[in-house]
Amino acid sequence: MSLDFLVGFTIFMxxxxxxxxxxxxxxxxxxxxxxxxxxxxxxxxVILAEDPxxxxxxxxxxxxxxxxxxxxxxxxxxxxxxxNILLSTKVDAFFNSFFTADDYRSKAIFGDIPYSYNFSLRSxxxxxxTGDPLPxxxxxxxxxxxxxxxxxxxxxxxxxxxxxxxxxxxxxxFTVRLDFSQLLDPSVGPAxxxxxxxxxxxxxxxxxxxxxxxxxxxxxxxxxxxxFWKMDPTVPMPRFTRIPFSYNTEDPDLxxxxxxxxxxxxKPNAPVNSSISLVLKPVATSIFTLDQNSVLDIRFxxxxxxxxxxxxxxxxxxxxxxxxxxxxxxAVLEVAIW
Amino acid sequence: MAGMNEDGQWxxxxxxxxxxxxxxxALVINQSAIVGxxxxxxxxxxxxxxxxxxxxxxxxxxxxxxTVPDSDETKKNVQKDIIAISLERxxxxxxxxVGGPQEISGRNLHPIExxxxxxxxEYHETVYY
Amino acid sequence: xxxxxxxxYTMEGxxxxxxxxxxxxxxxxxxxxxxxxxxxxxxxxxEQLGSDVLAMMDTPDRDGKESQxxxxxxxxxxxxxxxxxxxxxxxRMRAGDPDNDLHAQVFLSYRRSDGSVNTTELSPPSxxxxxxxxxxxxxxxxxxxxxxxxxxxxxxxxxxxxxxxVEVLLWRA
Numbered sequence: 001m002s003l004d005f006l007v008g009f010t011i012f013m014x015x016x017x018x019x020x021x022x023x024x025x026x027x028x029x030x031x032x033x034x035x036x037x038x039x040x041x042x043x044x045x046v047i048l049a050e051d052p053x054x055x056x057x058x059x060x061x062x063x064x065x066x067x068x069x070x071x072x073x074x075x076x077x078x079x080x081x082x083x084n085i086l087l088s089t090k091v092d093a094f095f096n097s098f099f100t101a102d103d104y105r106s107k108a109i110f111g112d113i114p115y116s117y118n119f120s121l122r123s124x125x126x127x128x129x130t131g132d133p134l135p136x137x138x139x140x141x142x143x144x145x146x147x148x149x150x151x152x153x154x155x156x157x158x159x160x161x162x163x164x165x166x167x168x169x170x171x172x173x174f175t176v177r178l179d180f181s182q183l184l185d186p187s188v189g190p191a192x193x194x195x196x197x198x199x200x201x202x203x204x205x206x207x208x209x210x211x212x213x214x215x216x217x218x219x220x221x222x223x224x225x226x227x228f229w230k231m232d233p234t235v236p237m238p239r240f241t242r243i244p245f246s247y248n249t250e251d252p253d254l255x256x257x258x259x260x261x262x263x264x265x266x267k268p269n270a271p272v273n274s275s276i277s278l279v280l281k282p283v284a285t286s287i288f289t290l291d292q293n294s295v296l297d298i299r300f301x302x303x304x305x306x307x308x309x310x311x312x313x314x315x316x317x318x319x320x321x322x323x324x325x326x327x328x329x330x331a332v333l334e335v336a337i338w
Numbered sequence: 339m340a341g342m343n344e345d346g347q348w349x350x351x352x353x354x355x356x357x358x359x360x361x362x363x364a365l366v367i368n369q370s371a372i373v374g375x376x377x378x379x380x381x382x383x384x385x386x387x388x389x390x391x392x393x394x395x396x397x398x399x400x401x402x403x404x405t406v407p408d409s410d411e412t413k414k415n416v417q418k419d420i421i422a423i424s425l426e427r428x429x430x431x432x433x434x435x436v437g438g439p440q441e442i443s444g445r446n447l448h449p450i451e452x453x454x455x456x457x458x459x460e461y462h463e464t465v466y467y
Numbered sequence: 468x469x470x471x472x473x474x475x476y477t478m479e480g481x482x483x484x485x486x487x488x489x490x491x492x493x494x495x496x497x498x499x500x501x502x503x504x505x506x507x508x509x510x511x512x513x514e515q516l517g518s519d520v521l522a523m524m525d526t527p528d529r530d531g532k533e534s535q536x537x538x539x540x541x542x543x544x545x546x547x548x549x550x551x552x553x554x555x556x557x558x559r560m561r562a563g564d565p566d567n568d569l570h571a572q573v574f575l576s577y578r579r580s581d582g583s584v585n586t587t588e589l590s591p592p593s594x595x596x597x598x599x600x601x602x603x604x605x606x607x608x609x610x611x612x613x614x615x616x617x618x619x620x621x622x623x624x625x626x627x628x629x630x631x632x633v634e635v636l637l638w639r640a
């Protein structure tokens with residue numbers, strides 16, 4: 001072992017140590033620049049704002065906790081023809097639910113690396129956020145969107161539904177009719193469509209008191225039941241058939257019925273004097289196996305024996321003329337990835 | 339240099355090995371840097387929003403002039419507007435034509451042909467509207 | 468005792484060190500050139516945001532209603548500042564404080580009777596902060612009108628349905 005070998009080897013080792021110590025510096029500089037994060041944030045933003053998700057029908061937002069594995073992709077758009085128009089039901093499902101961080105990663109972000117994320121949706125009426133607080137150096141995209149909300153049928157007093165000439169013993173039947181061929185007509189764009197298969201059906205009867213039988217000085221009337229009937233006009237001799245359904249079970253995932261503000265099942269047999277409100281969720285509509293030609297009747301039957309205590313009777317068409325459709329609401333969707 | 343032996347050359351060899359290793363590392367790092375850069379450039383270069391906007395403009399045009407004959411001056415002028423402004427302001431050669439109505443699954447739809455070329459991206463579509 | 472061998476190991480050590488350091492230097496200098504390319508990312512984000520906002524302003528809130536953008540463009544120069552303010556309001560909206568760094572300028576391109584295309588500023592006076600050196604992005608949207616927008620110089624036609632292009636210059640300052 002000579003001196004000059006020691007000198008030569010030391011110089012070599014010193015140089016090697018210097019070079020090796022430079023390498024991590026190179027890598028660190030790249031990681032913090034967040035190049036990849038911006039690309040992933042952009043992609044996630046596109047999926048959320050421009051894609052309706054998969055499966056489409058029945059839509060992914062109807063999947064419950066037990067079936068969430070069937071969701072392939074969580075997109076919020078109302079349809080693929082309408083980028084940036086988000087459906088409020090999809091937004092609610094995306095933010096307000098049982099999804100774990102892994103679900104968001106595998107169904108919205110799609111990356112090999114377990115990215116951290118923060119999604120938020122803000123507007124005057126909406127304030128949703130999920131994910132971790134933002135660290136410095138995250139990838140970011142902001143999308144301006146509009147939110148489509150379901151229509152509401154507000155039924156106030158209308159003399160044509162106040163049939164005072166009916167036989168006094170006959171039960172009163174008030175029908176709300178949804179003609180799918182009319183609702184799903186392609187002449188109405190997907191951004192403005194009433195689609196009971198993806199959005200809840202809202203029926204609110206206000207001013208019920210004015211339909212009461214004044215001559216019998218009735219203070220309330222008994223809502224015996226609410227039933228669902230369907231008809232397929234394409235078959236020969238079409239007629240309405242009663243849809244089998246668990247009318248006795250209260251299930252907020254399928255419907256909510258409230259009489260004067262008190263919730264009830266669909267066979268309340270209870271008195272009502274001012275308002276009836278029924279929200280039929282798309283999950284229920286999907287159980288009814290309806291297609292684009294079906295006609296769905298929702299029948300409210302009032303029965304108090306002789307004399308009947310209400311005159312409410314007739315058929316209300318749940319269509320573009322009668323239903324109040326809310327304006328699209330501007331909002332902003334933000335995606336941060338790191 | 340007579341009398342030199344080659345005992346010390348392995349040190350140079352080690353140096354070379356480390357250098358080659360560094361080059362490979364540099365290649366990998368460069369690739370990852372290009373990924374982010376090209377994603378951003380790809381998004382900017384591919385005129386997704388422009389094409390989408392053009393489609394909607396053509397659909398609006400179809401809605402407005404659905405029943406108007408092709409010889410109508412106003413109809414021609416709006417089409418000329420779109421073609422001329424596209425060329426001047428968007429550097430894109432655009433052409434579109436709307437055919438007569440055809441019955442498709444019970445609806446009267448017009449076949450629309452849209453062509454777009456901005457030198458980088460070429461787009462051609464026939465859509466029934 | 469001094470001979471040739473005495474310097475051989477030292478020379479080779481120096482040679483190896485020089486090779487490695489040189490490589491490292493080249494590697495560091497080349498990669499730093501490429502990472503500068505990420506300046507495109509803010510442009511991409513701004514362009515996406517601007518396109519989104521214009522598209523949403525061009526989407527009517529109700530079926531059959533006129534969109535906000537068409538309403539502004541109809542008024543021509545009279546609606547330009549309102550158009551810019553509405554555009555900026557929508558662009559600045561985010562979680563927390565609004566993104567007040569964003570600035571915008573609105574232009575309108577139209578075809579004159581002689582076939583030439585003219586572009587006019589729709590939102591005078593110009594933003595005092597705009598020097599022309601900003602890293603601005605341009606986003607556009609087609610608008611179809613039934614008549615001529617008011618206050619636009621040199622339209623040359625009697626009122627007719629026309630297609631015009633709304634151009635928005637958007638930058639961060």
